[in-house]
Structure formats: C-alpha cells, structure tokens
Amino acid sequence: MRLSRYFLPVLKETPAEAQIVSHRYMLRAGMIKQNAAGIYSWLPLGFKVLRKLENIVHEEQMRAGHVPMLMPTLQSADLWRESGRYDDYGEEMLRITDRQGRDMLYGPTNEEMITDIFRSHVGSYKDLPLTLYHIQWKFRDEMRPRFGVMRGREFFMKDGYNFDLTKEDALHAYNRHLVSYLRTYERMGLQAIPMRADSGPIGGEDTHEFLVLAETGESEVFYDSAVTDLRFGDRAINYDSHEECAAVMQEFTTKYARTDETHDEALFNEVPEERRRVARGIEVGQIFYFGTKYSEAMGAKVQGPDGKVVPVHMGSHGIGVSRLLGAIIEASHDDKGIIWPEGVTPFHCGIVNLKQGDEEADAACDTLYNSLTALGLEPLYDDRNERAGGKFATMDLIGLPWRITVGPRGLKNGVVELTSRRTGESEEMTPAMAVERVAQIYKGLTVRGI
Numbered sequence: 385m386r387l388s389r390y391f392l393p394v395l396k397e398t399p400a401e402a403q404i405v406s407h408r409y410m411l412r413a414g415m416i417k418q419n420a421a422g423i424y425s426w427l428p429l430g431f432k433v434l435r436k437l438e439n440i441v442h443e444e445q446m447r448a449g450h451v452p453m454l455m456p457t458l459q460s461a462d463l464w465r466e467s468g469r470y471d472d473y474g475e476e477m478l479r480i481t482d483r484q485g486r487d488m489l490y491g492p493t494n495e496e497m498i499t500d501i502f503r504s505h506v507g508s509y510k511d512l513p514l515t516l517y518h519i520q521w522k523f524r525d526e527m528r529p530r531f532g533v534m535r536g537r538e539f540f541m542k543d544g545y546n547f548d549l550t551k552e553d554a555l556h557a558y559n560r561h562l563v564s565y566l567r568t569y570e571r572m573g574l575q576a577i578p579m580r581a582d583s584g585p586i587g588g589e590d591t592h593e594f595l596v597l598a599e600t601g602e603s604e605v606f607y608d609s610a611v612t613d614l615r616f617g618d619r620a621i622n623y624d625s626h627e628e629c630a631a632v633m634q635e636f637t638t639k640y641a642r643t644d645e646t647h648d649e650a651l652f653n654e655v656p657e658e659r660r661r662v663a664r665g666i667e668v669g670q671i672f673y674f675g676t677k678y679s680e681a682m683g684a685k686v687q688g689p690d691g692k693v694v695p696v697h698m699g700s701h702g703i704g705v706s707r708l709l710g711a712i713i714e715a716s717h718d719d720k721g722i723i724w725p726e727g728v729t730p731f732h733c734g735i736v737n738l739k740q741g742d743e744e745a746d747a748a749c750d751t752l753y754n755s756l757t758a759l760g761l762e763p764l765y766d767d768r769n770e771r772a773g774g775k776f777a778t779m780d781l782i783g784l785p786w787r788i789t790v791g792p793r794g795l796k797n798g799v800v801e802l803t804s805r806r807t808g809e810s811e812e813m814t815p816a817m818a819v820e821r822v823a824q825i826y827k828g829l830t831v832r833g834i
C-alpha cells in the first residue's frame with residue numbers, strides 16, 4: 385500500500401476522552417472512530433488488524449477440529465424465554481421490537497440459538513462430539529462503555545459451543561479449548577494466563593478466564609509468578625488425545641492463578657512469598673463447562689449407544705477479538721506509539737522515502753516495494769511529500785515492527801537502513817539484503833489480513 389492512496393487519518397493531538405494508552409493510540413493512529421458510546425467504526429488500519437486477529441482465531445479453532453459457521457446478530461426473544469434468560473439477562477440486553485410487534489434482541493451471546501440449531505438437526509450420539517463456533521458482532525448495553533474497544537457495547541467475539549455425550553467428553557472439549565486458546569494468544573504475541581474464575585450468569589461448574597497482565601486491566605488477579613514462565617510454544621499436540629490435552633491443562637492451571645472472584649487467601653499463602661503477585665489483568669477470553677443446563681431447558685437430546693435419550697453436555701468458549709487489539713497495544717507500546725508483534729502487524733514493513741521526487745530514491749523505493757510484494761508481504765510505503773521527521777513519527781505511531789529507510793545519501797553507497805521498531809536499532813545493508821531479511825523475519829507467519 386502506498387500511503388498517498390491510503391486512508392490513515394492520524395491525529396496530532398491526544399484526544400481528551402481517551403484514558404488509557406491503547407485507546408489513545410488507536411484514535412491517534414486512525415484505527416477507529418467512535419460513532420456512539422461504545423460503538424466504533426473500524427477505519428482501514430484498525431480493520432486490517434481486526435481481520436488478522438480473526439484469521440488467527442479461525443486457523444487455531446479449525447486446527448483443534450472446531451467447525452466454523454455464522455449466526456445472525458439479531459435474535460428472536462422466544463428462544464431466550466425457553467432458557468429463562470430473557471428475564472434474567474437484565475439491562476445489558478438490547479431489546480428491539482420489529483414492525484409486527486415481535487420481541488427481538490441484539491445477541492449478547494448465542495447459547496440459545498446454537499442449542500436450537502443443534503436440537504433441530506442432531507439426534508444421535510453418532511454425530512458427537514461436535515463443536516461449532518462463529519465470530520460475530522455482539523451487543524451488550526454496558527453500563528460504562530470505556531477504554532475504546534476494550535469495553536465496547538458492540539464488540540467482535542468468537543464464541544464456540546461443544547456438544548458431547550458424556551461429562552468426560554465435554555471436559556476434554558474444555559481442555560482442547562484451553563490448548564487452542566494458548567496457541568491463539570501466543571501467535572498474537574501475547575501471554576494470556578488461564579485463571580480460575582467465577583461462572584456468573586452463564587452458570588456452570590468449570591470456568592477459566594484468560595488474562596493479559598496490564599496495569600490498566602479491569603480485573604484484580606492473584607498468581608504465582610512461576611505461571612509467567614509457562615509457554616506452549618510450537619510443540620505438537622494431538623487434539624483428539626484426552627491425555628495430551630489434559631496434561632496441558634494440568635501444566636497451565638495447577639499453579640495458583642485466580643481472579644478476585646475466586647481468590648482464596650489461605651491457598652495463595654501457600655505460594656512462596658517471593659513468588660506471590662497481586663496485579664491487574666485484561667480478560668481476553670473465557671471457557672466454560674456448564675453440563676446440561678441449556679440442553680435440559682431446551683430439549684437438546686441425543687440417543688446414546690444404549691438406546692436411552694439423554695441431554696447433551698455442553699460448554700461455551702469465548703475470545704474477545706476486538707478487545708484483543710486494545711490488550712495487545714497495552715502490552716506492546718512505548719512513548720512514541722504502538723509496537724505490533726510480527727504475527728498481527730497491519731503491514732509487515734514500512735518504507736520511508738527521505739527525499740520524495742529524487743529519481744534514484746523513488747526508483748529504489750519502488751523496487752523494494754515490488755520485491756516485498758512479490759514475496760507475499762505487505763509493505764506500507766510512505767510516498768508522501770513530507771519531511772522525514774513527520775514520516776518517522778507516523779511510522780512509530782502506527783507501530784510497524786520493521787522500517788526500511790531510503791535516502792539519496794545512503795544510495796550513493798548502495799545501502800538503505802533497516803530499523804527495528806522495538807529496539808530502535810538500525811543496520812545499513814543493500815536493498816536486496818533488506819528484502820531478504822524482512823522475508824526471513826516473517827517466514828512461517830503466513831497470516832494475511834485484508
């Protein structure tokens with residue numbers, strides 16, 4: 385993309401309404417625009433990152449054997465009356481009446497709708513196990529929408545639902561989700577720690593939240609610092625193996641890590657004092673096992689191998705895809721702007737032309753641009769007729785992890801400069817070498833956006 389043809393409405397001033405750094409930078413970098421409290425337009429740069437996150441979530445869910453689909457944002461109130469949640473959900477539910485006077489709602493989540501789909505089509509244990517998921521906009525009329533996309537009213541969420549014959553199978557689905565979530569967050573350059581949590585209005589027995597540690601997080605968390613040393617990494621896993629998934633669950637949830645809702649002071653005090661941490665975190669996902677709560681209320685049953693008809697065991701599993709943009713920025717920025725992890729960056733590399741209009745500099749930039757593009761990479765070429773200082777400030781603000789700087793002086797010696805956004809370190813090299821280095825950095829990171 386050439387910046388002169390892009391839409392990147394960067395703000396010079398820091399917007400007064402933004403209280404936390406991710407909100408400030410998302411507004412300043414021209415990623416989002418608020419349209420009403422907690423409701424945002426995703427401008428091109430923000431949309432690009434959102435799509436990348438969505439793609440990572442899809443890839444990891446499908447890898448775990450979960451099946452993608454799409455349900456609508458608007459739902460009929462009838463299903464929610466069946467489960468009893470139409471009255472229970474309260475003011476967070478946006479209720480709408482259509483022209484026929486029918487009660488509708490903008491879905492805050494989809495347990496009822498998916499249970500209805502399931503009961504309409506599945507009647508035998510032979511069709512299980514089954515996990516269906518979608519990534520769709522949700523609406524919750526939050527009392528205090530704030531912090532930009534972190535606590536929106538309209539937000540983008542992955543929600544998945546497992547249907548299993550037995551509790552044991554459903555707990556395997558729970559563990560499988562935990563593993564797939566660990567992989568998902570790590571690919572986004574994030575450490576999200578599974579913490580024992582409270583199930584709240586969804587109801588159920590088992591639940592973990594995934595938290596990204598950050599001072600600006602809304603949740604208070606208590607943990608053994610040894611949990612921060614755990615990494616899933618690129619180890620191979622057989623998602624069908626109950627034992628393998630259970631072992632990962634054990635590994636990641638045995639050490640003390642809880643939100644304030646389930647915090648147990650006595651247990652916490654058993655952690656060696658020098659490893660006890662009290663901090664804040666951002667909830668970026670949650671997994672639930674809730675047994676037969678919805679399947680019994682809504683008649684989602686299957687015939688088992690013994691001929692008996694039984695309600696299925698279910699769980700639901702969410703990832704806050706739009707909130708993740710905020711969480712990533714909270715975890716990765718400096719005083720100049722965002723620093724995108726390579727796995728989610730909107731463009732792989734910036735190209736800054738120090739002297740637009742200089743024949744050689746323009747030609748060198750075009751060559752770099754074409755070579756990177758030919759390798760399947762997406763550069764953002766700042767081809768505007770602007771001063772170098774302004775170009776650097778924009779690149780630093782929008783946070784591309786790598787930048788190639790091209791100027792007539794370097795070109796006289798046959799070199800350009802490759803700069804790391806994270807360390808600020810620069811290295812001179814030939815343009816061909818710079819292309820090779822950037823290609824090397826992104827090798828294996830195949831996610832494309834839009």
Ligand code: ATP
Nearest residue numbers: 533534535536539541667668669670702703704707
């Ligand atoms: P919270 O406690 O933050 O209100 P929740 O526990 O009610 O969230 P879930 O039902 O678990 O939310 O939804 C799954 C995920 O969706 C959450 O882990 C979170 O990342 C994200 N999410 C929930 N509410 C919002 C919101 N208002 N804005 C953005 N993301 C949200």
Ligand code: MG
Nearest residue numbers: 593667669670
């Ligand atoms: Mg939650």
